[in-house]
Amino acid sequence: MTHPGAHAAQHPDKIAALLAGTGERVTYAELEDRSVRLANVLREAGLRRGDVVALLSENNLRVFEVYWAAMRSGLYITAINHNLVAEEVGYIVEDSGASALIVSAGKADVAKAVLATGVSPGLRLSYDGVVDGFSSYEAALAAASDVAPDDQPHGAPMLYSSGTTGRPKGVRPPLPPVQFTEMGDPLVGLISKAFGVGPETVYLTPAPIYHAAPLRWCGAVHAHGGTVVMMRRFDAVGALEAIGTHRVTHAQFVPTMFVRMLQLPQEQRDAADISSLRVAVHAAAPCPVEVKQAMIDWWGPILVEYYGATEGNGLTMTDSATWQTKPGTVGRPILGVLHICDDDGTELPVGETGAVYVERDIVPFEYHNDPEKTRAAQHPEHETWTTLGDIGHLDEDGFLYLTDRKSFMIISGGVNIYPQETENVLALHPAVHDVAVIGLPDPEMGERVTAFVQPRAGVATGPELGQEIIDFVKSRIAGYKAPREVRFVDDLPRTETGKLVKGELKKRYA
Structure with a gap:
């Protein structure tokens, strides 16, 4: 079973997602009904396979309805950083070619300012309140059919890089050539096998949902019938409270979050109930060895690290036991083959530092509207080898160690x-x-x-x-x-x- 509808049929009242500290929650039956209705709204508006739905929202449970509506419609979903100013948001909406823009009323000022720039997709909906220039999301869903279309091609996220070195670029993967009810996202199978995610999983996501890992992992947890616990925003005390209150089994962090939790007074750390936590995933940046060891000393050997990116070109992984024999590694590849190359593209021997390339059997991504950047990410002689600008080396056992970004x-x-x-x-x-x-x-x-x-x-x-x-x-x-x-x-x-x-x-x- 790889989609909410399958779980709604068996366990309609099971909680699909809840918002920590608020009491807000959505069941699988509600998630299925609302995503079907929104899919029909999008189809009625003329959106077809390969079109783009842009979403501007803070961490909000409605995000999952939009996500699954896109996934069951063959659409790309482009979740936008809600901290951006109107001109930046407008650039992403326009660059992505979005045919629909869905916004939270909490972002009304930015949404209205985007329209004022002249960017105006054909379908505009707002939820949780009125936004000038946008129709009511809730009214649109209430008027829509609750019957799923016969043809439901699988969609995909098309997210924009964080833009720390310039304009963000959209990462456009190929759409899966399957129906929504079939396995279309390799992450779904991967997190089950590698991280033990299943129907009993309670997954804490403290990071902004517009980023690739939070959005895609939450979707994959739903595909397995688990429960997502979403935080409005991360804070160290709140994260520990959410783990204890909701009996969280899996959670995902970035190293900065570990540092903030380690900086709490010892009495607060000692009082935290983390007994339900089986896997603490971390990624997004290299984790300092002392920080990671301190977390293992506190939480036990439950930390699992992976190295990947929005581009989805590859993935490495290491568990705590392995990492402790090779401190500092980000693991061995579980998706793709690693190569370390010099500036000319020549592959370097074991132990030497250079650009990290990942080999795949296909070209794994392209930067939307930027063929030059797409080509720059590819190896001079092998277009299916791609790099994201990270520098590192491999040891004799094939474990990857990251040094830094080349640009830094x-x-x-x-x-x-x-x-x-x-x-x-x-x-x-x-x-x-x-x-x-x-x-x-x-x-x-x-x-x-x-x-x-x-x-x-x-x-x-x-x-x-x-x-x-x-x-x-x-x-x-x-x-x-x-x-x-x-x-x-x-x-x-x-x-x-x-x-x-x-x-x-x-x-x-x-």
Whole structure:
């Protein structure tokens, strides 16, 4: 069974999703009924296989109705970062070629401003309230047929990259050549086999639902008949409370979330009930070794790490036991074949650092409306080998270790420095709440390794602490990787999934 309708037929009153801390919930019967009705609304509006539905919403249970309506209609769903301004949202709606735009009334101001820019898809619906220029989502569903069409081609997400280095680009995968009732998303089978997801799963998603992992994992949990527990937004105390209250079995985090939970007072951590948790998945960024070991010491060997991306070109995985024998690895591939190559595309020997390519038997994705960027992500000689700009190496057993993004590399005095290594050292320094390391222009060295530190509450900053931080790094890794300068800041620019927006830092301080 790979879709909500199959589970609704057997367990109509089972909770498909709930919103932590609010009491809001949707059953499988309700999810099936509403996704069928919305699919009929979209079809009546003229949308056909390969068309795009854009969605602008905060974390909201209605998102799953839109997702499954698209999945059963052969449509692409483009969930948009709800923190973007109107011009940015308008760009994605226009670039994606969206035929429909569905918005939450909580984003009414941005939605109205998007229409004011001249971007106006033919079908516009708003839920949970009135938005000027949009018709009522609830009224449209109430008037629609509750009978599923005979032809239900499988859809897919078409999501936009986070845009930390420029305009976001849509990642457009091939649509599965199957019906909605058939297996169309490889993630559905993968999370069952590799992560133990099934009908008894209670899955906590604390991250923004517009990102690839939260959206697709929630869909895959529904395909298996599990229950999704959605948080409005992540906070360390709230996440721990949700695990205990809802008896969460599986949860997914990013390393920054681990750091925030580890920074809680010991008495709060000791009081947290995590006894139901069987698997804690983490991804999105390399996890500092000390942070991960601290989480394993606290939660037990239940952490499972994977390395993947919105582009869906491949996947690696490692469990806690394996990771402890190879600290720092992001695992071996469970989808695709890994190659490490130099700047010319020549494959490098085991242990040497270079660009991480993933080989598939097809071209796994294209960047929508950007053939140049699509080609740039492909190997010079093999178009089915793709890279996302990550740097790393393989060991003799085929385990991958990530160094950093190539675009973040600092060249100081002719030496390549990967700031992730320095950031990892400082992640659990007792005075550091958050840290980012970048290269700033330097007349002598070309670039100067600079650490931007957001101190923990109550910590007094000054030259003494700055020197302590520099010495701390030098005591753990090579001195040339240590910052030559430490700047204290009130906050650092991060996406909601914890990724540092280093381009913004450079704009501010270069």
